[in-house]
Amino acid sequence: MIINLDNIKPSYMSESEVSGSDIYLKKNINLESGKNYLFKANSGSGKSSILNFIYQSNENFEGSIQYKNIRYKNKIDIRKKFISYVFQDFKLFGNLSVWENIKIKNNLTIHKTDEEIHDLLNKIGLAKKKDSLVNKLSIGQRQRTAIVRSLCQPFKFLLLDEPFSNLDEDNIKIITKILNNELENQDAGLIVTTLNNKYFFNYNKIFKL
Amino acid sequence: MIWKLQFKTFLPLQLLGYAITLCIGVIIILTTYNIYSDLQPILKEETDVFGNNGVVISKEISDVSTVIGGFNSIKGNIVDRSSIYFNTEEINNFKKQSFVNDISFFNTASGFNIYLYISDLGLRTDIFFESIPDKYLEIVNEQNKNLWKWDEKEKFIPIIIPKDYIKILNLSYAESKKSSGIPLLSYNSVKWMKGEVVLKSRFGKEKFTCQIVGFTEKVNSILVPNEFLIWANENYGDKQKSKPNKLIVEFNNTSSPEILQYLKDNSYEINKKDIEFNKLINIFKIAFILIFVIAAVIITLSISFVLLSVNLIFQKNKKTLINLYNIGYNLQKISFLYKIIISGTTLVSIIIALIISSLVRNTYQKNLISLFDINYIENNTPTITLLASILFILLLNIIIKKRIKKIIIN
Numbered sequence: 001m002i003i004n005l006d007n008i009k010p011s012y013m014s015e016s017e018v019s020g021s022d023i024y025l026k027k028n029i030n031l032e033s034g035k036n037y038l039f040k041a042n043s044g045s046g047k048s049s050i051l052n053f054i055y056q057s058n059e060n061f062e063g064s065i066q067y068k069n070i071r072y073k074n075k076i077d078i079r080k081k082f083i084s085y086v087f088q089d090f091k092l093f094g095n096l097s098v099w100e101n102i103k104i105k106n107n108l109t110i111h112k113t114d115e116e117i118h119d120l121l122n123k124i125g126l127a128k129k130k131d132s133l134v135n136k137l138s139i140g141q142r143q144r145t146a147i148v149r150s151l152c153q154p155f156k157f158l159l160l161d162e163p164f165s166n167l168d169e170d171n172i173k174i175i176t177k178i179l180n181n182e183l184e185n186q187d188a189g190l191i192v193t194t195l196n197n198k199y200f201f202n203y204n205k206i207f208k209l
Numbered sequence: 210m211i212w213k214l215q216f217k218t219f220l221p222l223q224l225l226g227y228a229i230t231l232c233i234g235v236i237i238i239l240t241t242y243n244i245y246s247d248l249q250p251i252l253k254e255e256t257d258v259f260g261n262n263g264v265v266i267s268k269e270i271s272d273v274s275t276v277i278g279g280f281n282s283i284k285g286n287i288v289d290r291s292s293i294y295f296n297t298e299e300i301n302n303f304k305k306q307s308f309v310n311d312i313s314f315f316n317t318a319s320g321f322n323i324y325l326y327i328s329d330l331g332l333r334t335d336i337f338f339e340s341i342p343d344k345y346l347e348i349v350n351e352q353n354k355n356l357w358k359w360d361e362k363e364k365f366i367p368i369i370i371p372k373d374y375i376k377i378l379n380l381s382y383a384e385s386k387k388s389s390g391i392p393l394l395s396y397n398s399v400k401w402m403k404g405e406v407v408l409k410s411r412f413g414k415e416k417f418t419c420q421i422v423g424f425t426e427k428v429n430s431i432l433v434p435n436e437f438l439i440w441a442n443e444n445y446g447d448k449q450k451s452k453p454n455k456l457i458v459e460f461n462n463t464s465s466p467e468i469l470q471y472l473k474d475n476s477y478e479i480n481k482k483d484i485e486f487n488k489l490i491n492i493f494k495i496a497f498i499l500i501f502v503i504a505a506v507i508i509t510l511s512i513s514f515v516l517l518s519v520n521l522i523f524q525k526n527k528k529t530l531i532n533l534y535n536i537g538y539n540l541q542k543i544s545f546l547y548k549i550i551i552s553g554t555t556l557v558s559i560i561i562a563l564i565i566s567s568l569v570r571n572t573y574q575k576n577l578i579s580l581f582d583i584n585y586i587e588n589n590t591p592t593i594t595l596l597a598s599i600l601f602i603l604l605l606n607i608i609i610k611k612r613i614k615k616i617i618i619n
Contacts, residue, residue, distance in 0.1 A: 076539045087535070096213070103210050104211060104214065104536070107210055
């Protein structure tokens with residue numbers, strides 16, 4: 001799968017605001033599955049926006065985004081089969097438990113078995129919290145729940161919006177290992193946004209926004 | 210899992226409120242309609258040989274407008290004969306009214322004498338004959354249909370008389386002739402009784418057999434076939450064209466309030482029973498319409514209430530709906546539970562309303578059948594209601610889907 005970004009710009013930002021970007025208003029940028037990309041920027045420079053544009057949860061942009069080498073019917077198809085996304089605000093359901101939040105995704109895709117999900121929760125240290133309501137969890141626990149949920153579907157790209165902002169070093173190591181395995185298994189690409197200089201993964205290309 | 214998530218967003222009391230108000234509204238509408246349709250045979254009064262499509266109208270005979278001054282001084286008020294006839298202008302004006310379909314006239318035997326002899330009753334009297342077009346007569350059974358014809362060679366005259374005449378015969382005439390052994394008569398026994406009619410004028414005299422073949426409460430006259438009267442007037446009458454003093458008016462809708470107003474404005478008379486009946490039907494209709502409107506308002510309010518509630522639920526849970534869409538649930542899956550719950554509640558309410566209205570119908574129908582000579586009539590209200598419910602539920606589903614779409618797409 002190739003994601004082609006052509007001359008895109010958030011409609012709510014001026015040309016001068018994006019003038020220094022390696023992506024915005026640039027022609028024919030191809031992001032290929034199997035490769036890792038880092039979008040690095042300061043706060044307010046459209047970092048989450050570019051992921052939302054790619055995921056089609058925000059269509060408030062100029063230019064075009066094309067998905068090549070895949071067959072899909074609509075944006076729901078893209079979200080279920082080709083692109084998985086760990087949102088900055090996690091988009092979890094507070095009144096459901098950790099387990100239910102993960103199953104609500106997995107029921108849709110039937111991608112992982114219960115044992116596999118249990119195994120993932122064990123690895124990231126959330127097994128004991130699996131029946132706790134998400135509302136009762138810490139931010140870090142919520143972030144880990146969102147990451148496990150994002151793995152419960154097939155994908156060709158995984159989008160991570162500041163994925164480790166609330167995690168300690170040990171958890172980051174465990175999660176990056178799990179994610180690298182998953183990326184390798186699915187021959188998928190990775191797009192990560194970050195504010196700081198902590199990279200966590202090996203990237204094929206770094207874009208400044 | 211999505212059901213568990215969405216089910217928590219519902220407020221059971223709101224749903225219950227919707228179900229109860231919808232159920233009450235539908236019960237009122239169905240029961241009103243059932244009562245209205247079940248009363249139709251009674252309201253239509255289908256027992257008279259004079260059909261419902263015509264009404265007999267004559268001119269009001271009043272002292273003020275119809276007196277000839279010259280005779281007043283002798284014996285009170287005497288009616289001017291010419292004032293009882295309808296002139297061409299009046300008839301044309303009547304025909305122009307929007308509620309009038311057709312106007313016909315009574316044909317009257319004039320210029321000769323008619324005598325009736327019924328030996329079984331010891332009855333010998335002068336009588337009169339009138340006729341009306343056959344289309345206004347509902348002679349139901351085949352036997353009477355064959356009898357209601359005129360053939361010069363057969364010398365037989367079928368007759369329809371007012372029901373009141375039998376009452377007069379039984380209660381007054383037979384009573385006064387008690388010593389002569391005159392029997393009391395039922396309607397059926399009168400029908401079998403044959404008599405003799407004699408026409409007599411300066412053109413000759415002729416005898417006929419006659420038989421009463423039907424009765425009417427609506428036409429206060431002795432009716433014979435139109436063909437006979439035309440023949441009799443031609444052969445024994447004075448050859449003068451008779452003027453109409455009674456009209457048979459066919460209305461579009463006999464219960465239209467405009468009719469009564471027009472008759473009143475023109476001082477035309479109609480059978481009092483017909484007037485009362487029309488008034489009663491009007492009152493019935495107004496009452497039914499009023500109840501229908503009230504029920505429609507209740508149903509509209511309940512639907513508005515549930516749509517408002519659903520909209521509030523959607524707004525309150527906007528984030529949940531958007532999140533579901535973001536993690537890959539499509540509009541169909543997101544709206545499914547809401548559609549199922551609202552559709553189910555609607556359907557259950559309407560089915561309960563159907564059952565209750567059927568029970569109510571069964572109860573009052575037993576009373577109707579015992580009070581009136583009517584048969585139990587099956588109506589198609591349940592089928593129509595269920596079909597209407599399905600259409601309504603489809604519409605509700607479309608509205609729910611559109612509202613969710615508006616929230617998650619925007």
